Amino acid sequence: xxxxxxxxxxxxxxxxxxxxxxxxxxxxxxxxxxxxxxxxxxxxxxxxxxxxxxxxxxxxxxxxxxxxxxxxxxxxxxxxxxxxxxxxxxxxxxxxxxxxxxxxxxxxxxxxxxxxxxxxxxxxxxxxxxxxxxxxxxxxxxxxxxxxxxxxxxxxxxxxxxxxxxxxxxxxxxxxxxxxxxxxxxxxxxxxxxx
Numbered sequence: 281x282x283x284x285x286x287x288x289x290x291x292x293x294x295x296x297x298x299x300x301x302x303x304x305x306x307x308x309x310x311x312x313x314x315x316x317x318x319x320x321x322x323x324x325x326x327x328x329x330x331x332x333x334x335x336x337x338x339x340x341x342x343x344x345x346x347x348x349x350x351x352x353x354x355x356x357x358x359x360x361x362x363x364x365x366x367x368x369x370x371x372x373x374x375x376x377x378x379x380x381x382x383x384x385x386x387x388x389x390x391x392x393x394x395x396x397x398x399x400x401x402x403x404x405x406x407x408x409x410x411x412x413x414x415x416x417x418x419x420x421x422x423x424x425x426x427x428x429x430x431x432x433x434x435x436x437x438x439x440x441x442x443x444x445x446x447x448x449x450x451x452x453x454x455x456x457x458x459x460x461x462x463x464x465x466x467x468x469x470x471x472x473x474x475x
Contacts, residue, residue, distance in 0.1 A: 287364070288328060288337035289461040294354050295339065295346035299457060301420035307344055308423050311457065312374040315422050318430065322416045331413045332434060334368050336460040349458040351380075351450040356461075358445055359387070363465060365441040367448070370413055370459040372401035372432050380451035386443035398433045398456060410435050432459055441465070 298309040302320035309317035318341075326340035339347040367384075379397030386392075399405040401419075404412055413434035418425045439445055450458070 284333075285465050286335050287360075287463040288335060289356065289358060289463060290337060291349050291356065291458065291461060292339065294349050294356060296352065296354075297348045297350040297457065298344070298346050299348040299350075300339075300341040301423060302342055303420070303423040305342055307342070309347070309420070311348075312455070316374075316426075317420045318432075319416055319418060319420050319425065323414070331370065332411075334434070334462055334464065336368070336370055336462050338460055349450070350454045351452065351456040351458065352454055353452045354450050356448040356450070358447060358463070360445045360463065363441050363443070364439050364445060364463040366464040367437045367439055367445075368462045368464060369396075369435045369437070370432050370461075371398045371435065371457055372459075373398045374401060374455045374457065376400055376455070377403070377405070378453050378456050380453055380456070382437060382451060383449035384437070384439065384445060385447045385449070386440065387446045388443055390440070390443060392440060394437050396435065396437065396451060398435060399431070401430050401432070402428060404429060404431055439463075 300320040301317040320341035324338040377399045381393045382396035384392040414432040416430045419430040
């Protein structure tokens with residue numbers, strides 16, 4: 281029995297970084313000052329993919345368009361019509377690991393600030409709130425493959441399930457990159473005593 285309902289959040293309107301390279305298509309991305317990028321053909325291309333049981337809408341990577349969100353205080357409008365209790369992000373950091381605050385705004389005007397961050401994409405770490413989710417055997421330097429494990433992490437953020445989420449504001453840290461996001465709520469008919 282599936283006890284969860286999910287809603288993928290489209291981040292396409294907020295993409296501000298070309299972070300994926302696809303050499304066979306002549307597409308070169310740049311994530312940091314060292315001309316490094318994710319390998320496009322190792323990622324789902326504009327598809328919904330389940331990661332740890334959570335569906336995520338991955339960005340299209342086979343175009344020259346921007347495909348990731350580099351955190352620069354963007355306000356992501358979600359305007360939920362139902363109550364969600366968790367928000368999952370796939371993301372990573374360049375040039376180290378960073379933690380900051382994400383701002384959650386609810387439709388009744390209440391604002392919550394929660395810890396938010398990821399580990400470096402060239403390191404394999406795990407914590408209570410951040411886990412490796414998508415591991416790739418190499419990354420791209422300009423248009424060449426570099427054999428070095430690359431990690432995209434999943435971050436879970438708890439929401440106030442008694443309120444309707446209106447928007448999310450990312451912190452101001454361009455080295456913190458977001459791939460995709462998904463909202464989650466337990467089914468209305470779910471009863472933990474039935475397990």
